[in-house]
Amino acid sequence: QQQVKQSPQSLIVQKGGIPIINCAYENTAFDYFPWYQQFPGKGPALLIAIRPDVSEKKEGRFTISFNKSAKQFSLHIMDSQPGDSATYFCAARKTGANNLFFGTGTRLTVIP
């Protein structure tokens, strides 16, 4: 059973557009929600992360929005660029643990 549900599976946007990737969870024991970015042929790398005590976090063009009551969080990429084309994974971690539960991934393509 997938502990973190991610959508959409794939996404195509024009350069400058704002792709949005959504994730949802059920387990209220999760206390940390990172996003990882993976380029073809490479391992995933941490992009940005948020804790549930804040509703939004921005790092450059990347923003996480967090809705604790709905148990949902999303990644927004402002002014998307072709270099942002990659697979994005959301994840969640339980309090006191180190293991991450990953979503199924979203393949983003930004068209020039």
Added chain:
Amino acid sequence: NAGVTQTPKFRVLKTGQSMTLLCAQDMNHEYMYWYRQDPGMGLRLIHYSVGEGTTAKGEVPDGYNVSRLKKQNFLLGLESAAPSQTSVYFCASSARDSQYNEQFFGPGTRLTVL
């Protein structure tokens, strides 16, 4: 710093053969992990280790064994490979006191079992 390295990068096995995947990290991290990545399934944790000499099961441990004899190395073994184990395998490591528990991933090993 090489970060996290994995050996080999590619491997083809026949059903029933055995092999060991090697992961090495030079960041002095306490925690190490093995994941498998399959299309539409995301990354699933196979086994992990919180320190030298310790291992624990993750979400999908069946058919795999691991060992952490040295802090910098984490080995993943397949005793009798099956076609269902065809996948891309990623190793990762993280520091014990990392504020964001950032996991650093290796480049992956693509394994095909015929």
